[in-house]
Amino acid sequence: MEAAGGEQHETRRRAGAGLALLGVVYSSLLLNAIFVAHHFLSPSRLLLRDDGCGCGLTWSLQAAREAEAVAAVECSGHGQVFVDGVAGEDGRPGCECNSCFGGPDCSLRTPNCTADADSGNPLFLEPYWRRHAAASAVVFSGWHRMSYTTTGGFQSVELERQIRRLHGAVGNAVADDKHLVFASGSLQLINALVHALSPDATAASPPSRVVAAAPYYPAYRQQTSMFDGREYRWAGTTALWANSSRANSTDGTFIEFVTSPNNPDALLREPVLRGSAAAIVDHAYYWPHFTHIPAPADEDIMMFTVSKPSGHAGSRFGWALIRDDEVAKRALEYLRDSNMGASRDTQLRMLGIFKFMLANLRGKDDIFAFGHDVMRSRWLRLSAAVSRTRRITLQKIAPQYCTYFGRVREPSPAYAWVKCEMEEDEDCYEALLKANIITRSGVQYEASSRYTRISLLKSDDDFDVLMERLEDLVDADKYDDSNGSSSM
Amino acid sequence: MEAAGGEQHETRRRAGAGLALLGVVYSSLLLNAIFVAHHFLSPSRLLLRDDGCGCGLTWSLQAAREAEAVAAVECSGHGQVFVDGVAGEDGRPGCECNSCFGGPDCSLRTPNCTADADSGNPLFLEPYWRRHAAASAVVFSGWHRMSYTTTGGFQSVELERQIRRLHGAVGNAVADDKHLVFASGSLQLINALVHALSPDATAASPPSRVVAAAPYYPAYRQQTSMFDGREYRWAGTTALWANSSRANSTDGTFIEFVTSPNNPDALLREPVLRGSAAAIVDHAYYWPHFTHIPAPADEDIMMFTVSKPSGHAGSRFGWALIRDDEVAKRALEYLRDSNMGASRDTQLRMLGIFKFMLANLRGKDDIFAFGHDVMRSRWLRLSAAVSRTRRITLQKIAPQYCTYFGRVREPSPAYAWVKCEMEEDEDCYEALLKANIITRSGVQYEASSRYTRISLLKSDDDFDVLMERLEDLVDADKYDDSNGSSSM
Structure with missing residues (x-):
């Protein structure tokens, strides 16, 4: 019994072990079967045939890979690759280097490079969008x-909604009681609004007079003069002219451009002519990274551009807020007849940009806090350097309470409005050019040639080069002082 | 022995089976381990943290998913969803239905819907781009x-290169010896070129006279009149005006617009004034899906727009080919000063579109073969219907040899230029409107009101509705005939 019992026990033990082992085998095989089935029969593989990629993506995959491959190319931090860049010998777009950098990967610094502080290129915001790549793609x-x-004629209704919400949340403009008019850049709005405010050409009334207080943004004058060229007229069908050699015409109301904060000197401005003129108020820089916001602007006609708040200058997107129905209608007609408004491609892209800005206001990823930090530190560095020389001075800007940040904020202007103080530096632009700094002469702003504008809206590299040239200037100035000479 | 041998054999057999089973267990467990490791430790998961997706994508994934999700929504074939569409109650953009369709999924047909054959909206090419989704994303x-x-000022050098290659490969224009000037739609080029060809406003010469042979595209007249409004002038700084109430205060050369093929009647055109005028030749429709190409065009100034060859009207992208250096320079200056040219966003998008068109010329995915098939069949259906009535007639277009297709091709015009033949139908636009067809009156083209334009550049749904209304008209006409009445 003992032995028989032992043998029975052993048999049961073996049978139990066998069953357990079989259990393991079956479980393991089942698990393998599940893995195999998952691998080969997953819905994405069956339905979407997506090339072994589990994202469930199909037609967008190739373009997404191309964009990510291009974005991953390193240009030493001094340049970048764009999908539509010029293709090199390998057929792929190469690095496009920042000014003063060169070489295939932009690692070569150009010695004694001239600083270009001319245009207001808002590349200081590029690092912000790189940091938020997923949300802005x-x-x-x-x-x-x-x-x-x-959805709304030539304008996306959704984009309109986001822009109105942004103005409300930032508190820089009252948008709700106004028409919103899109254009391909605020530059296009200049003439659209002048046109909209002027009497019909056929009316007996004299033409409008377009003015601005100096120093003013030169495009107001340039564009008004160009479009008012009176260089051509419609003369009917060729039938009138084909078989013959037939070759046989005082003062109006004012339209005043007001830029606030002003370009070039960053001051908040009001119309000068007031009641006697229609004012077009250009609020391109009325955002918290460039100026304090004392209160929401509420003028009858206001201009904005995406190039300043988000930095997307290349997209060519601007908008106007217009109170009067008839003025808005005439502006829209002008835009329809000249180019049918802003690209619908750009409108889609801007929708994501605006949504992200709006969703992050006053949070840790606030674009205005980011932008203000960059611009304030640039202004501090520039002011510190300039304070060490008697040769040039900058406009004075006081810290002011800002309703957006809810505190007194330090100055962070888009431009330095520079005055050359030495008697011999009558042409301030030329004086700075001799120091290898390209600026924009005060003459262009209908101000004295003693003034010139230094743009702070550039890339970090551009600003660093500018500071180097300024330090050289300050040092040379000191050296000259100690030698009793004042030539540069 | 027998028994003992049998027992030994049985033991060996059991041991062998056990070993085999163990082998299966180990193999299966190893395979489990490999699958698990593969699943949790794959390089994409470890290095890119891409959410279990093996595509190697990171920042573009969210946007790609959004685009594909939107594209996958079904709108019954009679509408579509766009990423920037108006958001519904669920926060997602809904179906935007084609004309004459409604309901949440566009499945509801509007009974007796009016056919809109007004604008030249090139949606007939939308199915082509849906078919080639991956290459055009x-x-x-x-x-x-x-x-x-x-890369080239305001213009992408790569896009320039593709456009020149496309003209060369299609054989519709000689581009190599000309400047290429981009604009936000060819509409913007109208005034840019008129401006570039006109004398300076400050010059003593009289203004240019802008003309065209009727019937002509109305935008030439509208835009020239609008920009020559003489409604305003630059009057200097406010300082001149603030403290006072100061308020005191022939004929030139010809510029001829030539559209070829002509809009509205599809005829190939030549300048009428020839030597005595500068010609701006608008070749918007000089592509093989709309007309035969007898030879590459080689005029001094030619206009093109992407809206006709590729169908991307919403992108607002046009270009000019200009022989003369000075004219090209003046046109570029005009574009710089008015809006800094076409959106860089659109330029990137167009690069992919042009590359794909070019790579597939004369192959099975040729866009011009596709477009010609659609437009020819529309013309055939329209002609067949119209031939059954005496009420209206169409322009005659003969089959012609086309250098692109290398054969005689059937007519496939963008527009039908309709003449109302009945005495009482003096206003052809009104006559068709009574039959619930919206057209564009001949009067707009400075032609007789007996003519009106029917657009064939619409979606398939639009064309089907147009054919329904035309069949109604033809049938009513027959019914009237048999009753001896001629009222409609």
Whole structure:
């Protein structure tokens, strides 16, 4: 019994072990079967045939890979690759280097490079968008918005909604009681609004007079003069002219451009002519990274551009807020007849940009806090350098309470408005050019040639080079002082 | 022995089976381990943290998913969803239905719907781009081309290269010896070129006279009149005006617009004034899906727009080919000063579109073969219907040899130029409107009101509705005939 019992026990033990082992085998095989089935029969693989990629993506994959491959190329931190860059010998776009950098990967510094502080290129915000790559990316299908019309004629209703919300949340403009008019850059709005405010050409009334207080943004004058060239007129059909050699015409109301904060000197401005003129108020820089916001602006006609708040200058997108129905209608007609408004491609891209800005206001990823930090520190560095020389001075800007940040904020202007103080530096632009700094002469702003504008809206590299040239200037100035000479 | 041998054999057999089973267990467990390791330790998961997706994508993934999700929504084939569409109650953009369709998924047909054959909206090419979704998609990073400048000032050098290659490969224009000037739509080029060809406003010479042979595209007249409004003038700084109430205060050369093929009647055109005028030749429709190409065009100034060859009207992208250096320079200056040219976003998008068109010329995915098939069949259907009535007639277009297709091709015009033949139908636009067809009156083209334009550049749905209304008209006409009445 003992032995028989032992043998029975052993048999049961073996049978139990066998069963357990079989259990393991079956479980393991089942698990393998699940893995194999998952690998080969997953819905994405079955339905979307997506090339072994588990994202569930199909048609957007190739473009997404191309964009990420290009973004991953290193240009030493002094340049970048764009998908539409010029293709090199390998057929791929190469690094486009910042000014004063060169070489295939932009690692070569140009010695004694001239600082270009001319245009107001808002590249200081590029690092912000790199940091928020996922939220600011956008994918276009080949058939996106092929039609002339979108949800609101030529304007995206959703983008309108986001822009109104942004003005409300930032508190820089009252948008709700105004028409919103899109254009391909605020530059296009200059003439659209002048046109909208002027009497019909056929009316007996004299033409409007377009003015601005100096120093003013030169495009107001340039564009008004160009479009008012009186260089041509419509003369009917060729039938009138084909078989013959027939070759046989005082003062109006004012339109005043007001830029606030002003370009070049960053001061908040009011109309000068007031009641006697219609004012077009250009608020391109009325955002918390460039100026304090005392209160929401509420003028009848206001201009804005995406190039300053978000930095997307290349997208060519601007908008106007217009109180009067008739003025808005005439501006829209002008835009329709000149180019049918802003690209619908750009409108889609801007939608994501605006949504992200709005979603992060006053949070740790606030674009205005980021922008203000950069611009304030640039102004501090510039002011510190300039304070060490008697040769040039900058405009005075006091710290002011800002309703957006809810505190007194330090100055952070987009431009330095420079005055040359030495008697011999009558042409301040030329004086700085001799110090290898390209600026924009005060003459262009209808101000004295003693003034010139230094742009602070550039990339970090550009600003660093500018500071180097300024330090050289300050040092040379000191050296000259100690030698009793004042030539530069 | 027998028994003992049998027992030994049985023991060996059991041991062998056990070993085999163990082998299976170990193998299976090893395979489990490999699968698990593969699943949790794959390089993409470890290095890119891409959410379990093996594509190697990171920042573009969210946007790609959004675009594909939107593209996958079904709108019954009679509408579509766009990423920037108006958001519904669920926060997602909903179906935007084609004309004459409604309901949440566009499945509801509007009974007796009026056919809109007014504008030349090139949606007939949308199915082409849906079919080639992967090759025509594009992904934008948040920092793409933030700068004002791109590789060639305001123009992408790569896009220029593709456009020149396309003209060469299609054989519709000689581009190599000309300047290429981009604009936000060819509409913007109208005035840019008139400006470039006109004398300076300050010069003593009289203004240019802008003309065209009827019937002509109305925008030439509208825009020239609008920009020559003489409604305003630059009057200097406010300092001149603030403290006072000061308020005191022939004929030139010809510029001829020539559209070829002509809009509205599809005829190939030549300048009428010839030597006595500068000609701006608008070749918007000089592509093989709309007309035969007898030879590459080689005029001094030619206009093109992407809206006709590729169908991307919403992108607002046009270009000019200009022989003369000075004219090209003046046109570029005009574009710089009015809006700094076409959106850099659009330029990137167009690059992919042009590359794909070019890579597939004369192959099975040729866009012009596709477009010609659609437009020819529309013309055939329209002609067949119209031939059954005496009420209206169409322009005659003969089959012609086309150098692009290398054969005689059937007519496939963008527009039908309709003449109302009945005495009482003096206003052809009104006559068709009574039949619930919206057209564009001949009067707009400075032609007789007996003519009106029917656009064939619409979606398939639009064309089907147009054909329904036309069949109604033809049938009513027959019914009237048999009753001896001629009222409609």
